[in-house]
Amino acid sequence: MKNVRAKKSLGQHFLNDEHIASRIADTISVRELPEHARPWGDLPILEIGPGMGILTKYLMDTGRPLECVELDSESVGFLHNLYPDLNVVEADFLKMDLDTVFPGRDMALIGNFPYNISSQIFFRVLEHRDRIPVAAGMLQKEVAERICAAPGNRDRGILSVLLQAWYDCEYLFTVEPYVFTPPPKVRSGVLRLTRNDRTDLGCDPADFKKVVKQAFSMRRKTLRNSLAPLLAAIPAAIAADTLAPIEPLLTERPERLSVDQFVLLTNLLIQK
Secondary structure (H helix, E strand, C coil): CCCCCCCHHHCCCEECCHHHHHHHHHCCCCCCCCHHHHHHCCCCEEEECCCCCHHHHHHHCCCCCEEEEECCHHHHHHHHHHCCCCEEEECCCCCCCHHHCCCCCCCEEEEECCHHHHHHHHHHHHHCCCCCCEEEEEEEHHHHHHHHCCCCCCCCCHHHHHHHCCEEEEEEEEECHHHEECCCCCCEEEEEEEECCCCCCCCCHHHHHHHHHHHHHHCCCCHHHHCHHHHHCCCHHHHHHHHHHHHHHHCCCHHHCCHHHHHHHHHHHCCC
16 A cells, blocks of 8 residues: 655654554553543543554554544545544544534544644644543654743743643653654654643633733743733722732743743733
8 A cells, every 4th residue: 555645735744663653652541641640541532643544553452432633635545445444534623623523522632743733733722621631742842842841941931831721741752853754854752731630720711821922922021021011001000009919920031930820910910
């Protein structure tokens, strides 16, 4: 059977190392999940971008319900021939209705994610966090490290804070370019997200996102600079009292703040 041609426009780099594929599949298994996440080790699996099915094979071996979403019609045809019983949906994960996948059930998400849309994939995961308690996959190493960056790490950014509000984010291991066809120009990283115990953010999620994005709009400046538009909107009569609890935070750069500190900023800066 003829292999699928990797398409640059889709950011395709096909993994060709069986051992790496097996390790990635194991990241969502009961034996590898953190203790608090082990009850999710038998959830149905949604694989994003299966390509030529090297990861798919190991996911099928789990015996768990499995569906795949693939945008490339050539890959869809290849997978239908390789695994006739596998449910492969030809669709764009970023646009498809996820309620049609395992309706009414939670699911684990996994994949070898295209570099050019990996951040967008995780924003979509965030939107469906109530149905996706576990997500794992491979993406550009720098992006994976950024998502997992702790407070104080200069790699920390918008996606780090938004995801860590709801997930524990773990960087698991690094993958070298030579195990792909064609090899990418950068190294890859494998990460895993598992829902934390937060059920309420403590502020309006839309306001939280607004504050986080504004905070990182001038990431090498202090928060007093980057949050200036929000600070200016506070009525002068109450500004001193409102800002007193967060004055120490305003001297920091955004990457130094925890999720809870961003929640505090949100509640004080956006008053309704």
